[in-house]
Structure formats: C-alpha cells, structure tokens
Amino acid sequence: MTPIKRIFIANRGEIAVRIIRTCRALGIETVLGVSQADRDSLGAQLADRAVVLGPAPSTQSYLKVGTVVQAALGTGCDAIHPGYGFLSENKALAEACANEGLIFIGPSPDNLDAVGDKLTARTHAENAKVPLVPGGSVDTVEEAQALATAVGFPMLIKAVAGGGGRGMKRVDRAEDLPAQLDLAISEAAAAFGDGRVYLERYVTVGRHVEVQILSDGEAILHAGERDCSVQRRYQKVVEEAPAPHLPEAMRKGLHDAAIAYARHINYRSLGTVEFLVDVERGEFYFLEMNARVQVEHPVTEAITGLDLIALQIAIAEGRPLGMTQDDIVLTGHAIECRLNAEDPDNGFMPSPGRVSQAWFPSMPGLRVDTHMTPGAMIPPYYDSMVAKLITHGTTRDEAIATMQTALKVCALTGVKTNAGLHAAIMGDETFQQGGVDTAYLPGLLARIQQGGKA
C-alpha cells in the first residue's frame, strides 16, 4: 500500500475539476498540467499548482507523454491521473510512469494492451465466453465472403485500430463486399497506420449498454449498468442508470459477462465493458472495454453512492476495495445530460468563446460537474463539452422531471449550447417511455428539423 500525497492531473475541463474535488476531500495535493490556452481555467485556479505543458494544440501539450511525466516528476508528484480521453489509455504513459516510479492511476500496461487493440479485445471476449457480434477478422476477400455467408448481411467492416465510430463501413450486399473491403483496408492503413480490419454483423436496432467494473485485482465487482443509447454520430448525448426496461435475466447476463471479461484479462482498476443490446433478437454482444473513468460515471455514482474517483485512487494505492457485491446497492434512477458549447441550428458546430453567465445552483436531486464560471473562456482547441447535468430521483420519471426543471433554472450564456436539445429529449414521449435505441436521437433531430415539435 503506497499512500498518494500529490497527484499530477494530465487532463483539462470538467474532469480535471472533478478529480480536484475528490483530491481536496481526501487531502491529496494536486498539480494540473495545462496548455497555454487553459492557464486561466477553473482547474488551473483550483489545483494547488498549475504548470504550462506547452502551446494550445493537444499534440503539443496534453498528448506529450514525455512532457507530462517530466512535469509530474519536476513538481514532486507521486502519481498521475489521466482522466478520460487524451493519454488516459496510453500504454506509453503507463509504462513511463512505471519506469519513473510514478503511480499511474489506471490499469497496468498489460491491461491496456488487452483492451486497446479491438481484435485482441475480441479474442479475449471469445476466450472468456462473452457473447460477441457474429464476425471475425479477415485478411482476404475469400475469407470475408466465407464469413459473410455464415453470418448474413448487412455487415459492418471495422478497422482494428479504429474507435469512436471512425473506420467503419456498412455493407448490405455480397456483391459490394470485395470493393468495400479493399477500400476499408486502404483507408484504415492511411488513417491509423494499421490496415487490419474485421467483419461483424450489422445490428440494425441496438441499445448501447455498459457495465461499470471495479477491481482491486482480487475482488472484481460491478456497479450496475448505464444506458448510453441517446447518441449523435457515435457521440453520447444523454446517459442513464440503470438501463430502463431491461429484462432482469439480460441485466444479470450483462453484469456477469462484464465481470467474466475483466476477470479473464486480470483487470485491476476502474473500467467499463460496453455492450450492444440487440433488442430484436433479445441478445447482447461485447463491444469493447474502456480502461478509464468514463464521462458518464456520475450516473453510477448517483445510484450507488460511491465516489468512483476515490475508489480509482484507492485501487492505485494498492488498497483492497473492502466491499463485496452485496455492498453495492442501487437506489433510484439517474440521468446525465452533456451540455456542449455547440450550435444545434448550425449542424452542431462547436461554439467556443467567452461565457458571460454560468449559474448552476444547488437543487434537490441535481449535480453539476463543470469548469465553467462567469467570464470563463471556452477555447476552440478541445472538446465542446462544458458541463454535465446529472439528476437523481426515486423513479426515472422523477429524474426526468428534475432535469427539466434544472434546464429551466440553470444558465450558461455567451456561447451557444445544446440545452434546447436536452429539453426536447426530456420532453419527448418516446424518451420518457424509456428504452430507446441508438437510432432514436437521429430520428428526433429529423422530426425537430421538419418543424414538428419534439
């Protein structure tokens, strides 16, 4: 057990502030590495110390492994928290930490290997007997055709090195397969420097459900699942926990599969196993494992009462979780809306700039994670997410009603935001019924665009 005294936070925005919040509660000092564009950000003000890593572009600041490690060492930190995105699942950072005697607050380099490559992750899932979308890796057109015959169209060609929706091609007919496969391989080689691809059945109606894993290396527990089906272009917009209207057998199947996968790869840290739930077939398939804290972790915190960042730090210190599965009790329902600085009337273009008002008052059942303050600058270089509104209620209806009130009460002005879209989703009957799939949000946006009231 190595108690951590000072954490270097290699991230920005709301997650940097979120990590600082828990560190202050735990009495751990923080040093925040910032780009020049973020030197006056809330995180930089709240951290015990902030150091400028480099210029605004992430490639010259937040993504420079050597600079981050040097900054952590030079400021006397004993651990690095990578947040999400940026270097959070970067094996080079985890290895550099190990070499320099720094604690990487995340899983081991081996764990990162096991989940980082999509094909390796698929193989692990097979070995762990976790259901996969029917499919497999292919090197030649002949292999692809044989696979397609066995699985059936429509199929999806995915780049092994892809992610977040990039490097995917849908193929509806056998005659299109050879050309699309060639195209996918050369595109993957160009985009990711890795031409490997694999084929999967294309699931037309699916829900995105993910299971939160906690592991100290011995005990591997789950903290329930989250439903993140409300997506636009593979970007999550609204998340909730638990997943509504899931048959209890399937819910238990998802939890068990996630634990089986984590156990198979000897996973140790916080992590999330993502599944695609095939509503038509009543089946679910492994998608991937995320070896970091997720943007949407607060909905799990709301229904479990856990502080996931504190647990992540404790695991990194080598402490046992000190609880069993029965100690994790799920209460009520939680919803998260990602408030983005973007213009819904203009193709959701990012809308950076100076915020004039930022007011998120305490309200019963509301939590807001944000780095916004009156006068804060939203730089154009990074993600446009500026706040997360999380509501928790006894029932899902109550959580929705609280979110509707919160969207009326809170204020973020000076930049355009997607608050109106969230109000439309919360007020939409289909969403209120619960259990929508990933086709839901594009459909709602089309309805709104056609002038029909959401």
Added chain:
Amino acid sequence: MTPIKRIFIANRGEIAVRIIRTCRALGIETVLGVSQADRDSLGAQLADRAVVLGPAPSTQSYLKVGTVVQAALGTGCDAIHPGYGFLSENKALAEACANEGLIFIGPSPDNLDAVGDKLTARTHAENAKVPLVPGGSVDTVEEAQALATAVGFPMLIKAVAGGGGRGMKRVDRAEDLPAQLDLAISEAAAAFGDGRVYLERYVTVGRHVEVQILSDGEAILHAGERDCSVQRRYQKVVEEAPAPHLPEAMRKGLHDAAIAYARHINYRSLGTVEFLVDVERGEFYFLEMNARVQVEHPVTEAITGLDLIALQIAIAEGRPLGMTQDDIVLTGHAIECRLNAEDPDNGFMPSPGRVSQAWFPSMPGLRVDTHMTPGAMIPPYYDSMVAKLITHGTTRDEAIATMQTALKVCALTGVKTNAGLHAAIMGDETFQQGGVDTAYLPGLLARIQQGGKA
C-alpha cells in the same frame, strides 16, 4: 386563486438568488430591486430585470417602502417577495401592497400586527395556552418587585420593541431591580422610541428550537422543528433539523404549541414559532413568531423534500396547501453552516471586499445557497453572510461528516471567512454528541482562544 406572473424581489444577497431559483423553476418572471452597491450582484444578473432603488445604505434603498412599491408597479409586477430582514415583516409594506393591488408574499397586516409587538405576541401565546417563560409586563417598580417575588431571580428585563438580543438586561438580585428597571425603560425609550418593558425568568441553560409552520388559512401544518442553539451574540451560526436528543413528548409538544399559536392568530403563510427549551426543567417556552421565510429554511427543505419558497408563493396566490400533516415525512438529518465574510481572529469583524475564488461544487448531500461568484464584490453596507452550506445525511453523523468534507473542498478566497470556526464546531466532540445549548458556542470560542484545540 390569482396566479402570479412577475415577482418583485425586495431583497438582496443569497435569498434574492434563492427566490429567483424557484421562480425560474415555476416560470415566474423576476424583477430585483437593488441598491447602487448591488447593481452587479449575481441576483441582478440572474433576475429578468434589475432596477436601482437608491444609494448603497439600506435606509435609502432596501428599506424605502414607497420606492419598493413604486418600482414593483413601474415594472409590471403583480407580487412582492420581501425575503428575510429588511421589509419582510413590515406592516406598512404589506398594507401598501394591499392598497396598490399587489400580492404581498407573506402574511396579512393583521398577522404582522399579532406577532410584531413582543407584548402582543405574549398575550396571544397566553390566550392560545402556549407555555411562556414566567413573567409579564410591568409599568412600575412595585409591579416588577411583585412579579420577581413570584417568579424568582435571575430575571431578564426586555424591551417590548426590542429584538435580536437588543434591549435586554439581566438582573440577579432584588436590590438591583429598581435601578435596572429605570435604566431599561429609559434605554428602551431612547433606542426604540417605546419605553415599554417586561420581565421574564432568565433561563440559564436553554436551547433555541423553532417550529416551521405552513398555513393556507385552512390547513395549518408543521414541517418539523429546527435547532438553532449554536449562536454567537444572539446570531445563529449553525442550525440543524431535527433537534437532536429531544424527548419525543417534548418534540410533539413543541409542534402542537406552534400550531396552536398559529391557529389562534389565524396565521396564513409560511412562519416560524420560536421556543426556548429549558433543559434543566424539561420545559419549553414561547419566544416569538417570525412571519417570514427564515435564513435556515433549507434544513427543513432537506429533511422534508419541500420547496418552502414555492409553497409560500402558492399560499400567496390563494392555492390550498393540498396536503395533510401525514404527507410531511421527515427523512434523515440536515445541518446548515452560515458562511460569513468576517474575521474570527479579529473579533468577527466584517471582512468586505472582492472575492477572488468562489467554488462550491456539487457533492453528494451538499446544498449551497450563495450569491458569490469569482470576482464578486461583498459591499460593506449589509449583512456579512455570503453563503449557506447545507448537508443532508441519513444520520446526524453523516450530515456532520459531509459538512466536514464540504468545508475542506469548497473555496471562498479573497476575503476572510468563518469557515475555520465551522470546521472547529463540526470537529468538536460536544457538538458531535448533539443537543448543545446557547452557551455552547461562547464556551467553544473561549476554549479556542485559550489555545486549546477545539
């Protein structure tokens, strides 16, 4: 039933912001009357409109009845919310509202009469058979001596027109009574323009417990009690709900007495009946009734789940409460710490000035009501309270632990605050045991001053 569309808020600081929060949730517009010193305050930024009433001193702005009413009329408001302090229990404002067709969000002028004068309030209590501290009004030394013989020393001489600790004199021996009485009468005449005084038994060890009343004129309900015994110079510093370690019979007795008093004066609105609980004798005595929302109302909101401001507005609109006593269920325990901009090392002198950082992040079980933002100005003209930290837990211990964490995490810098005192109280074993009396805080301060760790 008269639905309110636009409310004029005749107040400032955190309570103005608190009222705006509920109005936004209800879809009611707000106009805030501010002094010149408050024109850039958070409330002025959040209200739909802000108008400058006059110069900084309250007597030239917040306390001018005519200006407030004119401003409400001139901005098209249909109601005035007076908050607490300032004009909140001012009969002239309530009457002016009635004359001008404005809804006064508070009780009737008659109700204000019935509770405004301490002696009248005492008489009502007697008639309502609500226990009073033994004593009564006196005009002559002879009457005072007769009363003292019957009640016994020590006694307290109180000015009828006094309040908040002003106009009180303790008398320990019969031979001191004549001179002290003369002094009290002339001081009262000089200070309040009203020389009337009354005598009461001086209760040496007492707890300040108050009962929250809700009345729509028909149903008169209580929302439990609050314990406000942690006081410094008659100023509440920490409040909690419910009152810890109260015998259940006494708790019920307090609730019943408060309802009896409110019913006797036909009270209609939100109100609070304050009692002194005599721990030695196991008795309680009526102190006074406050005909407004209290600073400490959030602890009641926390354990009841009610929005007291919303209820106050609904009653003013003429709506029935729509609930019975059984609908008000008390859950868990709540504590409020009043964060003041004052210097505990310098006799708690007010510490106005510009705030550099104001950060009160969402945390489980924490609510913060504040008008502070980074860069906000705390003017020297008004109350030094700048934020209220309210924590709610399943148990009192949990509420205290959450408050301790909140005091570590939250930041209000640039001015001196009493945050350290709150940390000392929350960490003090005597407070943690619960049920302290009004002598507690002066004792703790003396212990701290003597260098003994709190």
Added chain:
Amino acid sequence: MTGLTRDDIDHILKLIDGSDFDSLKLETGDLKLELRRKGAGPATAAPAPSAPAAPAAPAATVPAPVVASGGGSEVPAPLLGTFYHAPKPGAAPFIKVGDTVTEDSVIGIIEVMKLMNQVTAGVAGTVTEILAPNGELVEHGQALIKVQPV
C-alpha cells in the same frame, strides 16, 4: 487632441488595481475612457406596463447630481420613480431639445407613491437630448436628459 502621459496610465492602473474591477470610467480633456467587464452591465429590461397619467400635484424639488460625459453632461435621476416631462397631463413639457437651462431649471417630475419630486438640471447649458420617456419608471441614477454645458 490631448495625449495621455505615462503618469496618466499609472493612474489608470491604480484605479483598476485598487478599486472595483467591473468597470472603469476615465475622463481627461475631451477624452472619455470607459471600461466595463463583459456580462457585468445592468440587466436587460422586461417590458414595463403603460404608465398612469401624470398628476398635477405640486412637487418637492430634488437637485440632480451631474455626470460629465463625452458628448455633454447626463442628468441622472436622483431617485427611482415615474418620470414625467410635464407638470400635468396635456401641459407643455418643462423643457425641450434646444432649450437653455440653468442649474435650478426644473426638467421634470419624479413620482414615488403619489409624492411628486421636481428634478432640476444641476448644470447650466443647452438641452441636447431627452433620454427618459414620459410616464415610465426611471431607476436611481438613470440618465434623464443630456445637456451641453456652456
């Protein structure tokens, strides 16, 4: 055109550092410098209801402080109330653009709960603009008229 010296700049800096940060106004010669923090301005106005007819009662006199401004002096409202241009409905206004006023010239009436307060110009000069409309609420400090001092 008057130039600012380094001492002037030092003075600006002192004002900013030592005082209220949200806004700075500096005037020197015919130059007016005004800084205000974004988002810190007065809140935008909700529409006001139509005003009652101006009353004809005699009025108390309230001298208005004068605020110098680049394009002349603005006469601010000495108190909050309803501003009337004329002594009674239908009567001629106290002043119009182009009129010459002295410090004691009555420029309007501000009513607060039936109490009439005469407002005087507080500065001598020529009226260049009537800023506050007749019969509407004016805040304390709101500019009523503009006067080009003589």
Added chain:
Amino acid sequence: MTGLTRDDIDHILKLIDGSDFDSLKLETGDLKLELRRKGAGPATAAPAPSAPAAPAAPAATVPAPVVASGGGSEVPAPLLGTFYHAPKPGAAPFIKVGDTVTEDSVIGIIEVMKLMNQVTAGVAGTVTEILAPNGELVEHGQALIKVQPV
C-alpha cells in the same frame, strides 16, 4: 517620455473588448502596460523536489521566442522541462549576468525525459538577470533570463 494618443486608447479598448479579457499587455516605445484580472494569474507554486544533477549529454537546439519587456527582453522557455545553467554538473554556466549574447548564443539546456534541448537567446544584447534557477522545472513560456537588447 512618449505620450499615448486617443488612437492608442481606442486600440487598447479594442484589444480588451475583442480579445481575452483576463489579461492585456501593451507596449509602445519604452512604455509597458500590463493588465491582468485579479485572481486570474498563474497558480502559486507547490514546492518542487530537489532536482537531479545536470546531465552531460549533447543537446538539440530549440530557439526561444523573445518577449519584449519594459526593463529588457525576457527569454521564455520554449518547452517544459528541467532547466540547467551549465552543460554538465560542475561546469561553468553557459552565460552569466553582464555577458553579451547573440541570437544564437546557447543560454541553457532544458531536459525532458533525458532529452536535452539547448536553448538559444533569440535576441542580441547584454544579460541583465538569470531568472530561472538551475536544475528546476520551468514551464512552457516561463521567463528564463533577461536581456537588454543592443
């Protein structure tokens, strides 16, 4: 002493209005004007641990951008890392106060994870101050030395 004209002031206002509000730096002639919002400055430093001994490896050269300043030019760190005054422990420092430097003069080394980066002055003049201590972390953009340009 150069005076500011009204046009200069207009320029200041434009900079403030249109750009980042938290800080403004203006230089004209020998005058340096710097505004920074209270509380917006860099966070205060936690103590740094003692630095490792300066290595002797050969170094890549990184030109440093130059920031003009009232009392001379500050040479900022072109990247974050550990700043060393000398090519190896015990050796004479690259420069000392009073030295004359050219744009290409090496003024120190910044180490990032064993990679040595030589820093050049980027400006010609006389060294008036060594600002960043030997063997300690410097941030990107932190002032390393001060040079009075010739």
